[in-house]
Amino acid sequence: MKTRTFIDQVDVIVRSGKGGDGAATFRREALVAFGGPDGGDGGRGGDVVLRASTHVNSLIALYYDPKLFAEDGVPGSGKRCYGRRGKDLVVDVPCGTLVTDCATGLLVADIVSPGQRVVVATGGAGGYGNVHFKSSVNQAPTEHTPGGPAEERRLHLELKTIADAGLLGFPNAGKSSLLTALSSATPKIASYPFTTLNPIVGTIEYDDFAQVRMADVPGIIEGASRGVGLGIDFLRHLERARVLVYVIDMAGTDNRKPWDDYRILAAEIADFNTELPERPFLVVANKMDQAAARRNLKRFVAETGVTPIVLSCKPTLKNLREYADLKDYDGEVGLGAFKAALRGIVNPKPRAHQHLDAAPPPLHEMPDTTGDEIPAEALKFATFLKLDAPKKKRHPSRGNIH
Ligand SMILES: Nc1nc2c(ncn2[C@@H]2O[C@H](COP(=O)(O)OP(=O)(O)OP(=O)(O)O)[C@@H](O)[C@H]2O)c(=O)[nH]1
Ligand SMILES: [Mg+2]
Numbered sequence: 001m002k003t004r005t006f007i008d009q010v011d012v013i014v015r016s017g018k019g020g021d022g023a024a025t026f027r028r029e030a031l032v033a034f035g036g037p038d039g040g041d042g043g044r045g046g047d048v049v050l051r052a053s054t055h056v057n058s059l060i061a062l063y064y065d066p067k068l069f070a071e072d073g074v075p076g077s078g079k080r081c082y083g084r085r086g087k088d089l090v091v092d093v094p095c096g097t098l099v100t101d102c103a104t105g106l107l108v109a110d111i112v113s114p115g116q117r118v119v120v121a122t123g124g125a126g127g128y129g130n131v132h133f134k135s136s137v138n139q140a141p142t143e144h145t146p147g148g149p150a151e152e153r154r155l156h157l158e159l160k161t162i163a164d165a166g167l168l169g170f171p172n173a174g175k176s177s178l179l180t181a182l183s184s185a186t187p188k189i190a191s192y193p194f195t196t197l198n199p200i201v202g203t204i205e206y207d208d209f210a211q212v213r214m215a216d217v218p219g220i221i222e223g224a225s226r227g228v229g230l231g232i233d234f235l236r237h238l239e240r241a242r243v244l245v246y247v248i249d250m251a252g253t254d255n256r257k258p259w260d261d262y263r264i265l266a267a268e269i270a271d272f273n274t275e276l277p278e279r280p281f282l283v284v285a286n287k288m289d290q291a292a293a294r295r296n297l298k299r300f301v302a303e304t305g306v307t308p309i310v311l312s313c314k315p316t317l318k319n320l321r322e323y324a325d326l327k328d329y330d331g332e333v334g335l336g337a338f339k340a341a342l343r344g345i346v347n348p349k350p351r352a353h354q355h356l357d358a359a360p361p362p363l364h365e366m367p368d369t370t371g372d373e374i375p376a377e378a379l380k381f382a383t384f385l386k387l388d389a390p391k392k393k394r395h396p397s398r399g400n401i402h
Contacts, residue, residue, distance in 0.1 A: 006198035007063040008159040008237070011102060017045025017086030019124035019147025020073035022132075026140065027079070037140065038080045039130040042147045045123030046070030046086035050099065050109070052116040053092035058198075059157055062091070070121070073147055076129045086123055096162040096240065102154040112162060120155060124148025158236070161199050163215035164346040166238030168269065169247035170261050171195070171219030171229070172254070174286040177313035178247060179216045181335055187216055194218060194230060199237040204339060209351035212342055215241065222264045225271035232272045239273060243280045243345045248308065250285040250293035250300065258285070258296050259303035280345050283308040284338060288324050297329075307331035309338045 020042025027035025048070050062068075068091055074083030099108040099120065109118040125148040133141035167175040171193030179185050185202030188195050196218050204212045217237050221229040238244060246265055248258045262283065269276045285300065285308040287293050301307055309332040312320055320326065321333045332341060366378055379387060 004063070005060065006058045007060045008058065008199075008234070010059045010062045010066060010157050011154060012062050012066040012068055012157060013152065013154050014048040014121040015067075015069045015152040016048055016121035016123040016150050017070040017072040018150040019043070019045045019126045020075040020083035020086075021146045022127035022129040022144035023076040023078060023081075024130040024142045024144040025078035034139075037130040037134050038078055039144055040076030040078075040080045040082040041129050041132075042075045042126035043073030043083035043085035044126045045073045045147065045150055046088045047119045047123050048121040049088055049090045050093050050097070050111055050118045050120055051090050052095045052097070052111045052114050054095060054114045056092050056094050057201075058094065059097070059159055062093075062157065068121075070123060072150070073123065073126050075147070076127070076144075080129070080131060082129075083126060085126070088123075090117075093157065094159055094161075096160050098158045098160055100156045100158070102156050108155060121151040121153065124150055160240050161201060161215050161237040163201050163213040163237075163241050164348070165212060165214040165243045165245055165342055166241035167214065167216045167245050167247055168238065168265055169219055170221060170249060170256065170265070173219065173247045173249040173261075174313050175216050175219065175247045176200070178245075178284065178286065178311075179214060181313045181315065182339060183214065185216070197230070199234060204342070206339070206343060206348070206350075210343070210348040211351065212346050212348050214245070214342075220265065220268050222268070224268050232268060235269065235272045235276075238269075238276070241279070243282060243342065244269070244276065245342075246281060246283045248283065248285050248300070249287055250296050250308075250310070251287040251290040252292055252296055253287070258300050262300070262304050262306070282338070282341055282345070285310040286313060288312045288320060288326070289314050294324055294326075309333070309341060311335050311338055 022041050023039030025039040027038045029035055048068050068089055070089040071086035073086045076083045093111060095112055095114055097111045101108055108120060111118055127145040127147045130141045130144045133143040169175050176187035176189045176196050179187055179202045182204045183202030185200055187200045196216055199215050199217045201213055201215045204214055215237055217234050218230045220232055224232040246262060248261055250258050252258055283306050285297060288310045289312040307330055311334055326333055
């Protein structure tokens with residue numbers, strides 16, 4: 001059996017640590033009469049924390065190990081010894097994980113930005129030892145408190161990939177080829193349907209280092225909303241996309257009709273989520289290097305009323321407009337045109353000086369320095385120093401007293 005390598009939905013049980021009990025002990029020592037109470041506090045139980053990480057792209061680890069239990073706090077003991085606090089359990093999840101409570105169905109968290117941490121089960125507080133209960137009228141207290149209870153719940157984790165653009169199309173339309181042509185992602189490409197079984201995200205880079213993330217998902221076929229083929233469950237990975245890209249095999253491989261393909265795709269995504277058809281979209285006519293595609297293009301425009309961006313993913317093809325005799329075609333032609341159209345909709349910020357309105361002045365216009373201090377003018381552009389960022393507050397050490 002083939003091992004699973006990708007999971008985008010999983011149920012987990014999270015349980016925080018129980019707080020350690022406070023101790024009720026008395027100082028017993030030779031030559032010390034009436035030593036008094038010396039029971040220490042219990043330690044706090046550990047939390048269960050979900051942390052967004054860019055180093056994981058699937059919930060597979062949680063599928064094989066769905067019990068997320070943090071450590072209990074250690075009970076207090078004599079000689080005012082406080083118990084150690086339980087260790088937090090920090091679990092890495094991919095960016096774009098949606099967490100819901102299975103019992104209530106309510107949203108617990110949407111974990112999106114790298115490094116974001118969400119405490120999904122809080123550890124119980126440590127109990128008080130009997131040292132806290134001594135007073136002039138109660139000099140030998142046996143009172144102490146138990147540690148706080150652990151919190152346990154069942155959570156549903158669902159991954160909705162974060163990408164700016166999502167590729168949508170029939171199997172074999174060339175979605176993975178398009179992603180490969182524009183980014184450095186390496187999805188599997190082959191001439192049989194359902195080559196792609198998991199969503200794959202690639203990053204398209206522009207000259208000014210602006211980036212657009214594009215997701216390739218498995219192909220959908222007619223009836224997918226009823227579960228035909230791989231179904232449309234994986235379309236959840238396109239739900240966060242700002243632009244949908246319909247990839248149409250204009251050559252009509254396997255006797256398919258491109259205009260019907262387009263209509264079916266539109267109907268299937270509307271079945272999945274009524275909001276998706278209202279998103280901005282681009283239509284791409286792929287495989288234009290083939291003669292059949294050139295024949296189909298006119299009919300496609302007439303039947304659907306859409307003027308697609310025509311292109312071919314073949315890397316050897318330099319001038320498609322000439323090669324495919326598209327001189328009088330009204331629409332855009334080529335991979336470059338598609339890249340530009342994508343940028344027009346997603347509008348990514350250039351990565352250089354994206355935080356500033358103006359570019360830095362040329363170096364020779366920068367004020368001169370003695371070399372000891374950095375001029376204020378130059379510091380403005382030294383963003384890596386993060387001078388504007390507020391200083392992090394130090395957490396006051398509270399020891400183990402609760
Ligand atoms: N002639 C020609 N063939 C292409 C072009 N783009 C893709 N192909 C071929 O079409 C076939 C399918 O390409 P894929 O990129 O795997 O298609 P896909 O849409 O990702 O398919 P699934 O992952 O199965 O949904 C491969 O054999 C490609 O070589 C193109 O522009 N021209
Ligand atoms: Mg594919």
